[in-house]
Amino acid sequence: MSYVLSTIINLLVSTSYAMTPLTLTAVGEITSERAGVVNIGLEGMISVSALVSVAVATQTLNPWLGLLAGVCAGALIGFIHGIISAYGKGAQIISGVGINIFALGFVPYMIIALWGVAGYKQVPEAGRIPRIAGLVSPIFIFCVLIAIATHYILFRTSLGLKIRALGEEPQAADTLGVHVERLQLIATVYGGALAGLAGAFMSLDWLGTITKEIAAGRGFISLALVVFSNWKPSLALLGGALFGSSWALTEWLKVLPGVKGVVPVTIINTLPYIVTLGTVAGVIGRARPPRKSGVPYLRE
Amino acid sequence: MGNTGDTGSDEYLVLMKNIVKIYPDGTIALRGVDFTLRRGEIHGLLGENGAGKTTLMKILAGILKPTSGTIYVVGKKVVFSAAADALKLGIGMVHQNLSLIPSFTVYENIVLGLPRKQLLNARENINKLMSLTGLRVPLDERVEVLPFGVKQKVEILKMLFRNVDVLILDEPTTNLTLTETRELFNMINELKKMGKSVVFITHKLREVMEVADRITVLRKGRVVGEVPRAEANLNLLAQLMVGRNMISATSRETTTAGEELLIVRDLWVLSDLGTWAVRGVSLTVRSGEILGIAGVEGNGQKELVEGLTGLRRVEKGEVIFRGRRINNLPPSELYKLGIAHIPEDRTLMGLILDFTVSENSILSIQRSTSFRGFLNTLVWGRVAEHALSLITKFNITAPSLSSPVKYLSGGNQQRLVVAREISKEPQLIIAAQPTRGLDISATEHIRSLLLDFRKRGKAVLLVSSDLEEILQLSDRVAVMYEGRFVGIKNVSELTEDKLGLMLGGVSD
Numbered sequence: 001m002s003y004v005l006s007t008i009i010n011l012l013v014s015t016s017y018a019m020t021p022l023t024l025t026a027v028g029e030i031t032s033e034r035a036g037v038v039n040i041g042l043e044g045m046i047s048v049s050a051l052v053s054v055a056v057a058t059q060t061l062n063p064w065l066g067l068l069a070g071v072c073a074g075a076l077i078g079f080i081h082g083i084i085s086a087y088g089k090g091a092q093i094i095s096g097v098g099i100n101i102f103a104l105g106f107v108p109y110m111i112i113a114l115w116g117v118a119g120y121k122q123v124p125e126a127g128r129i130p131r132i133a134g135l136v137s138p139i140f141i142f143c144v145l146i147a148i149a150t151h152y153i154l155f156r157t158s159l160g161l162k163i164r165a166l167g168e169e170p171q172a173a174d175t176l177g178v179h180v181e182r183l184q185l186i187a188t189v190y191g192g193a194l195a196g197l198a199g200a201f202m203s204l205d206w207l208g209t210i211t212k213e214i215a216a217g218r219g220f221i222s223l224a225l226v227v228f229s230n231w232k233p234s235l236a237l238l239g240g241a242l243f244g245s246s247w248a249l250t251e252w253l254k255v256l257p258g259v260k261g262v263v264p265v266t267i268i269n270t271l272p273y274i275v276t277l278g279t280v281a282g283v284i285g286r287a288r289p290p291r292k293s294g295v296p297y298l299r300e
Numbered sequence: 301m302g303n304t305g306d307t308g309s310d311e312y313l314v315l316m317k318n319i320v321k322i323y324p325d326g327t328i329a330l331r332g333v334d335f336t337l338r339r340g341e342i343h344g345l346l347g348e349n350g351a352g353k354t355t356l357m358k359i360l361a362g363i364l365k366p367t368s369g370t371i372y373v374v375g376k377k378v379v380f381s382a383a384a385d386a387l388k389l390g391i392g393m394v395h396q397n398l399s400l401i402p403s404f405t406v407y408e409n410i411v412l413g414l415p416r417k418q419l420l421n422a423r424e425n426i427n428k429l430m431s432l433t434g435l436r437v438p439l440d441e442r443v444e445v446l447p448f449g450v451k452q453k454v455e456i457l458k459m460l461f462r463n464v465d466v467l468i469l470d471e472p473t474t475n476l477t478l479t480e481t482r483e484l485f486n487m488i489n490e491l492k493k494m495g496k497s498v499v500f501i502t503h504k505l506r507e508v509m510e511v512a513d514r515i516t517v518l519r520k521g522r523v524v525g526e527v528p529r530a531e532a533n534l535n536l537l538a539q540l541m542v543g544r545n546m547i548s549a550t551s552r553e554t555t556t557a558g559e560e561l562l563i564v565r566d567l568w569v570l571s572d573l574g575t576w577a578v579r580g581v582s583l584t585v586r587s588g589e590i591l592g593i594a595g596v597e598g599n600g601q602k603e604l605v606e607g608l609t610g611l612r613r614v615e616k617g618e619v620i621f622r623g624r625r626i627n628n629l630p631p632s633e634l635y636k637l638g639i640a641h642i643p644e645d646r647t648l649m650g651l652i653l654d655f656t657v658s659e660n661s662i663l664s665i666q667r668s669t670s671f672r673g674f675l676n677t678l679v680w681g682r683v684a685e686h687a688l689s690l691i692t693k694f695n696i697t698a699p700s701l702s703s704p705v706k707y708l709s710g711g712n713q714q715r716l717v718v719a720r721e722i723s724k725e726p727q728l729i730i731a732a733q734p735t736r737g738l739d740i741s742a743t744e745h746i747r748s749l750l751l752d753f754r755k756r757g758k759a760v761l762l763v764s765s766d767l768e769e770i771l772q773l774s775d776r777v778a779v780m781y782e783g784r785f786v787g788i789k790n791v792s793e794l795t796e797d798k799l800g801l802m803l804g805g806v807s808d
Contacts, residue, residue, distance in 0.1 A: 158411070158413075158414065158416060158419055161404075161408055161411070161412055161413075162412065162413060164404075165401055165404070165412050165413075168401045168402070168403055168404070169399065169400070169401045169402075171399055172399040172400060172401050172409075172412070173401075173412060173413060174382065174383065174384070175363070175383040175384065175387070175399055176383075176384065176387065176412055176413035176414075176458075176462075177382075177383075177384030177387060177388070177413050178384075178412070178413045288403070291402070291403070300358070300363060300364055
């Protein structure tokens with residue numbers, strides 16, 4: 001295999017890893033925002049779920065149980081956020097910030113409490129998700145499928161119509177007998193579960209470790225991806241690939257002869273964030289958010 | 301929702317008994333109202349703003365809960381906990397500001413929330429319903445691009461597709477053209493033939509006389525009359541509604557028009573969608589006159605006003621005020637030069653609803669030195685004095701100076717806007733739809749304030765889709781159609797019929 005070909009394959013494979021958590025989280029958040037609930041706590045949900053999944057996987061040495069636990073942890077936080085937002089009519093931004101702050105304390109504390117190490121725990125080989133042909137993650141495949149399926153549900157089914165109605169004009173939907181709060185709660189739980197899956201994927205599959213900074217801004221980049229994709233899951237898949245490839249490129253650049261040791265690593269590390277900023281700045285204003293997203297629905 | 305007991309009579313499709321509604325803020329909207337509706341009846345519900353018409357019907361539609369009172373539908377007592385409950389029993393309401401989802405297509409709006417099995421042949425069935433009722437709408441168009449009249453049809457279809465027996469229409473003709481109103485009335489009569497009942501909420505006497513079989517008149521939360529159409533006449537209804545003889549049209553004194561205050565030459569302004577909304581409009585407004593701009597809404601009046609008041613870019617043309625070119629000056633500069641603005645939407649642009657009466661009374665003049673004290677801070681005592689003087693001078697009813705203006709009635713909110721603008725002592729007021737949605741007394745009051753302003757030698761540029769208002773106030777009238785003036789005429793040369801033609805773009 002030539003150097004070029006193997007480089008391309010390497011880049012593609014690492015893109016598939018880098019894009020998975022971004023896309024999963026963004027697809028979940030799109031669903032939630034389409035239903036009118038904004039969750040800026042994605043960052044915290046990713047790290048908490050990553051932690052929970054590692055805890056279960058190291059105990060049971062079963063990666064699938066760990067994965068399930070991570071998804072459940074995300075769904076639970078989504079549920080709490082949904083109760084506060086949909087039923088409590090609370091300030092969604094505050095609740096989201098709360099989730100992030102909670103994770104900031106909870107994750108480092110639990111790493112020490114569970115394993116007696118500060119900030120870092122390796123997942124044992126038996127607790128890691130096996131890869132297809134040693135290269136491709138099954139969760140990447142799932143991520144592609146779920147993005148397409150969510151797109152289909154949102155734009156091609158009557159359930160999707162109801163969900164989108166909640167983000168645009170919940171009163172119109174309410175009048176027609178749509179259960180506004182219940183559906184909003186379901187959407188936030190779904191969003192939470194996907195963010196949880198993203199977290200579990202990062203710790204049990206991609207990185208094979210849990211660190212206190214595991215999310216590394218991915219929750220916020222997912223929010224940017226939601227805007228970039230104009231609230232469409234299919235475009236989130238595309239945007240995820242774009243953002244993900246910038247991550248893959250960063251890793252590749254770091255070890256590239258001529259760059260390594262010349263350009264400081266810290267500068268190269270900023271690349272994905274600059275790409276995010278650049279693309280989103282270009283898209284903003286043209287994207288059309290759900291009109292009532294983030295606004296609690298109050299009846300007369 | 302529960303169906304309990306079989307009290308009530310079968311004579312009526314709907315029977316509402318002794319309905320009381322007290323809002324959480326203490327406002328008593330309904331003080332024990334009885335209301336009946338027969339099958340196949342068109343029932344006019346007449347009253348001024350604040351009479352309780354909409355509140356009563358929102359209770360029937362399950363949107364509001366009554367404080368006390370009972371509702372019977374087909375003889376069965378019902379309690380609604382949500383609009384969906386009423387809809388299940390065949391009661392649907394079309395609101396004044398429609399509850400459609402703008403970014404959805406017409407089809408999506410109609411089928412939203414329907415059970416899956418009803419979706420299978422939905423398109424076919426909607427088409428059938430459209431030919432049956434004559435309500436034709438483009439199913440795959442997004443609602444936001446449709447004109448108001450079509451949106452209203454969509455809303456009515458949406459209700460009919462859910463098989464409502466009772467269709468409540470809240471002031472349905474407010475934003476309709478004459479032709480559209482005619483179509484609506486025909487459609488209402490078609491529904492009647494199909495055995496549906498229609499409640500027609502309005503404050504327009506002629507319309508209720510034309511379309512209703514029976515008319516219930518509300519005043520200040522009480523039923524003051526229930527008349528079959530055969531026994532009703534305009535004067536009787538007006539008396540019931542207002543509780544006094546109708547005020548005769550404000551008489552206009554003649555003034556001599558003076559210097560040319562505002563000169564607009566070949567003005568071009570873009571709409572939000574980037575198309576030309578104002579296409580080369582020229583006009584002059586002299587001191588001591590009111591120039592009325594009539595026209596069906598959406599013909600560029602909004603963009604014209606925004607262009608002249610600095611809220612929207614003027615792309616081409618010239619705006620000259622007292623000899624000075626004022627194209628694209630910011631609104632604050634225009635105020636300083638002596639132009640005041642009564643905006644079309646008082647709740648969005650004229651007032652800050654959560655601010656108090658005092659605070660709203662100095663919006664845009666808050667920098668005036670008369671409200672400033674030590675270190676340039678606002679002296680609230682002086683602000684309150686100013687607000688109080690407006691309240692007394694302009695007859696504004698407000699709970700207190702420190703209550704948020706959202707608790708004022710629409711009429712009093714608008715009085716406050718007009719009072720504030722006049723208190724700036726401008727040379728020119730640009731007034732957009734100044735009496736829209738107001739009751740008769742507030743309307744008369746605001747019109748007389750504008751006439752009074754004119755009498756003092758100042759000028760008004762009045763934009764209104766209310767023809768009666770245009771004819772009553774204006775010295776000269778321009779009709780706007782598709783971004784252009786169909787003509788500027790002295791009011792004496794005009795009749796309502798002639799105006800009607802001009803509104804439709806027909807000039808002589």
